[in-house]
Amino acid sequence: MHARCLxxxxxxxxVLNGCTxxxxxxxxxIDGFAPAEKPAGIAVVRGDDEWEAGPAPYGYIRTVGEPxxxxxxxxxxxxxxxxxxxxxxxxxxxxxxxxxxxxxAGGRLSGIAPHPTDPNICYIATAxxxxxxxxxxxxxxxxxxxxxxxxxxxWITIDPSNPNTVYLGTGEYVTGSTGDGIFRSTDAGVNWTRxxxxxxxGNQISKVLVHPTNPQIIHVTSTGGYYRSTDGGAxxxxxxxxxxxxLALDSVNPNNVYIAxxxxxxxxxxxxxxxxxxxxxxxxxxxxxxxxxxxxNSTPGTLYAAFCASSGGxxxxxxxxxxxxxxxxxKTATPNFPSPQGSYNCYxxxxxxxxxxxxxxxVDRRYAVxxxxxxxxxxxxWTEMITANNVHPDHHVMVWGPGPTIWExxxxxxxxxxxxxxxxxxxxxxxxxAQIYQIAVHPTxxxxxxxxxxxxxxxxxTTASQNWPQLQAGDGGFSxxxxxxTTTRYTTYVYATVYRWPxxxxxxxxxxxxxxxFIAPLVGDPNSNTTLLQGxxxxxxxxxxxxxxPTWTALSTGALQSGTTLNAIAVAPGFPSTIYAGTTGGRxxxxxxxxxxxxxxxxxxxxxxxxxxxxxxxxxxxxxSFFNTTGARVLKTTNAGVSWTDATGTLPSGVAARALAIxxxxxxxxxxxxxxxxxxxxxxxxxxxxKDDASFPNVNVGDLHLAANxxxxxxxxxxxxxxxxxxxxxxxxxxxxxxxxxxxxxxDFVAAFSANTPIADYNLDAVIxxxxxxDFVADFxxxx
Numbered sequence: 122m123h124a125r126c127l128x129x130x131x132x133x134x135x136v137l138n139g140c141t142x143x144x145x146x147x148x149x150x151i152d153g154f155a156p157a158e159k160p161a162g163i164a165v166v167r168g169d170d171e172w173e174a175g176p177a178p179y180g181y182i183r184t185v186g187e188p189x190x191x192x193x194x195x196x197x198x199x200x201x202x203x204x205x206x207x208x209x210x211x212x213x214x215x216x217x218x219x220x221x222x223x224x225x226a227g228g229r230l231s232g233i234a235p236h237p238t239d240p241n242i243c244y245i246a247t248a249x250x251x252x253x254x255x256x257x258x259x260x261x262x263x264x265x266x267x268x269x270x271x272x273x274x275x276w277i278t279i280d281p282s283n284p285n286t287v288y289l290g291t292g293e294y295v296t297g298s299t300g301d302g303i304f305r306s307t308d309a310g311v312n313w314t315r316x317x318x319x320x321x322x323g324n325q326i327s328k329v330l331v332h333p334t335n336p337q338i339i340h341v342t343s344t345g346g347y348y349r350s351t352d353g354g355a356x357x358x359x360x361x362x363x364x365x366x367x368l369a370l371d372s373v374n375p376n377n378v379y380i381a382x383x384x385x386x387x388x389x390x391x392x393x394x395x396x397x398x399x400x401x402x403x404x405x406x407x408x409x410x411x412x413x414x415x416x417x418n419s420t421p422g423t424l425y426a427a428f429c430a431s432s433g434g435x436x437x438x439x440x441x442x443x444x445x446x447x448x449x450x451x452k453t454a455t456p457n458f459p460s461p462q463g464s465y466n467c468y469x470x471x472x473x474x475x476x477x478x479x480x481x482x483x484v485d486r487r488y489a490v491x492x493x494x495x496x497x498x499x500x501x502x503w504t505e506m507i508t509a510n511n512v513h514p515d516h517h518v519m520v521w522g523p524g525p526t527i528w529e530x531x532x533x534x535x536x537x538x539x540x541x542x543x544x545x546x547x548x549x550x551x552x553x554x555a556q557i558y559q560i561a562v563h564p565t566x567x568x569x570x571x572x573x574x575x576x577x578x579x580x581x582x583t584t585a586s587q588n589w590p591q592l593q594a595g596d597g598g599f600s601x602x603x604x605x606x607t608t609t610r611y612t613t614y615v616y617a618t619v620y621r622w623p624x625x626x627x628x629x630x631x632x633x634x635x636x637x638x639f640i641a642p643l644v645g646d647p648n649s650n651t652t653l654l655q656g657x658x659x660x661x662x663x664x665x666x667x668x669x670x671p672t673w674t675a676l677s678t679g680a681l682q683s684g685t686t687l688n689a690i691a692v693a694p695g696f697p698s699t700i701y702a703g704t705t706g707g708r709x710x711x712x713x714x715x716x717x718x719x720x721x722x723x724x725x726x727x728x729x730x731x732x733x734x735x736x737x738x739x740x741x742x743x744x745x746s747f748f749n750t751t752g753a754r755v756l757k758t759t760n761a762g763v764s765w766t767d768a769t770g771t772l773p774s775g776v777a778a779r780a781l782a783i784x785x786x787x788x789x790x791x792x793x794x795x796x797x798x799x800x801x802x803x804x805x806x807x808x809x810x811x812k813d814d815a816s817f818p819n820v821n822v823g824d825l826h827l828a829a830n831x832x833x834x835x836x837x838x839x840x841x842x843x844x845x846x847x848x849x850x851x852x853x854x855x856x857x858x859x860x861x862x863x864x865x866x867x868x869d870f871v872a873a874f875s876a877n878t879p880i881a882d883y884n885l886d887a888v889i890x891x892x893x894x895x896d897f898v899a900d901f902x903x904x905x
Contacts, residue, residue: 176465177575177615177639180297182729182748183558183779184575184839185273186249186797186821188301189812190775192270194314204802204860205834205846207817212572212589212842213553214534215580219594220485221533222511226577226591227262227552228840229515230530231293232277235522236284243528244310245535246274248293249821249840250554254310259537259548264841265310267818271798272840273298275326275343281333281372285309290326292319294344294366295411295465295517298821299797300324303341305354316354317341323348328368332375332393340378340394342368347380349394360394367414371421377445379424381412387426389446402442403449404428409437411464415471415479421445423476425500429463436460439469439481441500452500458491459483462515466531470519480506480542482529485514492516493529495542506542515576532576553587553842555580558640559824560837561600566607567828572837573597573640579612582843593620599643605650609667617641617657621666628666630673632657638686638705648697656687660702662715676715682706691733693740701743701762703730709745711762721762726753732781737829744768746778746794754778755792768792770808772801782825782834786851788885791858795822795836804849806880807858817844852905854897856880862905870897 177184214225232246241258244265251266251274266272266289275294280286286307292300303317303326323345332338341348341357342365350357364383371377378390380397386404388397409428417423422445430437439455442448458481459467472478479500482493485507492507493516513533520528527538534549556575563569570582571592579597580589593612603609611628612620617637619629635657646652655661655673658680663671681687685706693699701721702710707729708722728749736742741761747754751774756765772778772794780795789806798819801810817836824837832848849860856866856873873881874894883893 176462177296179464181639183640183823184249184556184821185297185299186271186839187299187750187775187777188271189798189819190773192301192315192819194312195268204804204811204849205813205816207813207836207844207846209553209587209841210570210835210843210845211553211582211587212555212580213551213587214549214589215555215574215577215591216588217590218513218533218577218580219591220487221513221547221549222509224511224547225534225549226513227534227549228554228556228577228842229532229575230517230535231274231295232290233518233520233528233530233535234277234279234287235520235526235528237279237281238284238523240523240526242284243522244277244279244287245528245530245552246277246289247272247552247554247840248296249273249298249556250838250842251818251820251840252277252287252289252310253552253554255548259535259546260551262535262548262552264553264818266304266313267820267841268815269301269304269313269819270315271299271301272818272820273300275300276328278329278331280331280336282331282336283307286331286336288329288331288339289313290322290329290341290343292323292325292343294325294327297325297344300326300343303329303339303354317348317350317357321348321357327366330368330370332370333372334375338375338393340368340370342366342380347382347388347394347397360390361388361397366411369414369416369424371416371445372418373421377421379414379416379446381414381426383412384410384431387412387414387446400446400449402447403451404440405437408432411467413468415469417471417476418473420476423471425469425471425479427459427467427469427481429459429467434459434461434463436463436467439500443476452496454502455481455500456491456494456503456505458494460490466515466517468516468518470521473521478541480519482516482519482531484516487514493519493542507545511547512536512545513576554840555842556839557823557837557843558597558839559599560826560835560843561602561610562826562828562835563602563607564604564828567831567833569602569607570835570843571597571600571602571610571612572843573600573613575839581610592622593625598640601643601645601653603650603667604645604647606667611643611645611653611666613641613643615639615641617643617655619643619653619655628663628671630655630661630663630671632661632673632675635659636680636686638688642687642690644690644692646692646697647694648692652697654690654692654700656690656702658682658686660687660690660700676700676712677718681710681718682708688730689733689745691735691743693735693743694737696740699735699740699761701733701735701745703733703745705729707747709733709762713740713761719762721758723763724765725756731777731779734781734783736783737785744781744783744790744792746781748777748779750775750777755781755794768803768806768808770803770810772803772810776801780822780825780836782827784827784829784848786829786832788853788883789880791848793825793827793834795825797821800825800836802849802858804858804860805853805855807856808880809858811859817846850905853883854900854905856897862901867901870894870901 218226229248236242251272323343347361367381515532598613637657642656689703784791
């Protein structure tokens with residue numbers, strides 16, 4: 122994530138959580154980093170001054186998602202019939218991934234659950250793409266939870282007494298993505314039921330463990346605390362409050378439970394979790410946050426615990442006990458493996474058969490301290506195990522399978538070793554869990570796409586293939602295709618760094634002192650192939666983007682809204698001086714002269730703007746959407762934002778309008794909303810909303826792109842890659858917007874006409890009269 126791109130910021134600013142802080146560049150130095158080569162498209166400085174951006178801010182609004190409201194198993198089928206059928210188009214995999222040694226990446230993992238006796242069966246929890254399963258040792262992976270209420274995953278585990286029973290804890294602990302409780306499958310992943318809600322066990326699950334012989338007893342840690350069920354998940358009780366990052370269970374005496382509470386320490390229970398006592402015996406008492414905890418199954422009195430420092434993101438200390446937690450010894454030879462991202466990637470894992478063999482992993486030795494290190498003498502000395510630069514950085518989980526198999530998960534996906542971690546096999550060729558922030562589709566060569574992803578750069582689809590080779594490494598963001606020159610494209614790295622291809626030249630403007638989003642908007646002007654607009658806390662514009670050094674001009678002297686940054690920018694087709702911009706503070710601004718910005722926020726809700734779409738024929742008509750989950754979330758203006766009309770209609774509470782696309786082909790435009798768990802559509806201004814069917818996963822939708830000429834909608838998802846569907850046929854007489862023209866539309870129009878409601882103004886002349894009735898009947902009679 123993030124950390125792969127090391128950008129030179131001589132005299133510039135470190136940008137954190139959308140804010141800027143002026144610092145000395147030497148405050149940001151990573152000691153000992155000397156890259157052997159410059160990754161394509163990434164500015165790397167050799168020598169003393171390097172800088173890395175770090176993970177996305179915890180709980181970043183683009184990544185958290187939200188569950189399907191009132192979800193029920195099998196409940197995603199549109200009762201009126203499918204409006205659209207979706208097809209997955211990749212990436213699967215992201216090939217030629219730089220930080221994976223020019224091999225494959227599949228997407229970030231948060232958990233691994235190998236079958237206890239069959240080395241060919243393994244389940245992996247991807248961070249926001251649900252659970253995937255292999256039955257042939259990782260050669261092929263298939264998604265098995267696409268229709269759960271949410272695909273954000275925190276942990277996955279198998280019942281030790283029944284390998285067909287699998288538990289999934291949702292909501293990723295280290296990033297703050299939204300969860301929806303705990304799900305269980307009793308048939309090896311075919312069917313799932315929810316056995317705990319987020320209200321019962323917390324919103325982000327860090328670990329789930331099941332009693333080795335009594336499946337009625339389930340232990341859970343999360344941001345809400347430590348929870349236990351003694352009746353198979355029917356009821357839950359909180360035993361420790363506060364955020365708990367890890368959990369260990371004695372496999373010989375399962376009454377011994379160990380719980381790591383963030384910032385507090387490690388608790389031990391000797392009565393199965395009923396009462397819990399804070400351990401001391403040499404453990405630190407302050408100056409730490411995240412704790413990773415592991416226990417050796419064959420020698421359960423031996424535990425290792427990694428304490429991450431509350432300042433600097435490094436290791437405060439690795440501690441080991443051999444007497445079940447009574448006394449602890451700091452293993453001072455341990456490398457500073459989590460640095461500088463300890464609350465994001467930090468684990469210690471111990472061989473279940475040998476308490477002296479353990480692994481630690483965090484970031485990557487190529488630009489930090491350690492990738493994966495191993496000890497064979499109980500922590501007295503450590504050896505770096507990744508020497509071939511072929512395992513993706515940012516390590517999250519390691520689990521042993523049967524025999525010699527070790528599984529490892531990181532930001533790039535899933536790896537396996539069968540010789541004690543000496544060699545690792547990349548198993549990402551069929552994993553399609555890319556976390557796409559924004560999707561760009563070429564205007565004429567529609568097979569071509571660019572998807573800016575979390576930590577796997579910007580892969581590019583060049584043919585009708587699910588294999589997308591990586592163009593830019595690191596973290597990807599917004600991308601733009603040149604509408605005229607098919608070889609020219611623009612990509613971004615975090616905090617508004619812009620690259621032009623071919624060549625990967627950094628063409629960023631002089632906005633280092635501006636605040637900007639982690640993923641900042643870059644858009645192309647639909648009126649000119651050489652005009653780009655970049656959002657920081659204001660709008661920057663270049664009209665010569667293909668020049669050796671493009672000239673960027675700030676279109677305002679300061680931030681459009683003090684203390685905020687820009688989430689969205691839209692340029693009116695046919696009117697290059699008309700630009701709309703939406704902020705993190707919920708305001709919309711508009712200019713018609715590239716100089717004066719008008720605050721067009723009257724009538725808008727509070728919250729963050731997520732997207733803006735302008736009419737292709739009228740610069741005064743536009744739609745705006747918000748990340749909110751209640752109230753007005755989609756609004757329309759026909760007077761350049763002087764006033765807004767709520768178009769949210771019956772969009773259910775709990776659904777955020779994260780991405781927006783408008784179909785202008787019908788008299789009343791069709792509205793498509795990408796939510797935190799799927800896509801919703803409202804056709805013909807009906808105000809009625811229909812969710813996608815089972816052909817589309819309940820995944821967080823980062824972006825939507827509508828190609829009007831092809832009647833095609835493309836979705837870039839944060840966890841399941843890119844998807845495409847053909848839009849419903851243009852049918853103005855489909856009054857209720859259910860995608861079917863039938864007698865119910867006739868009845869609905871007659872009712873609206875009789876009640877004099879706005880939708881009865883069929884010809885849009887602002888008068889409801891007999892001509893509307895005649896026009897409707899004519900369309901209805903001809904079948905649309």
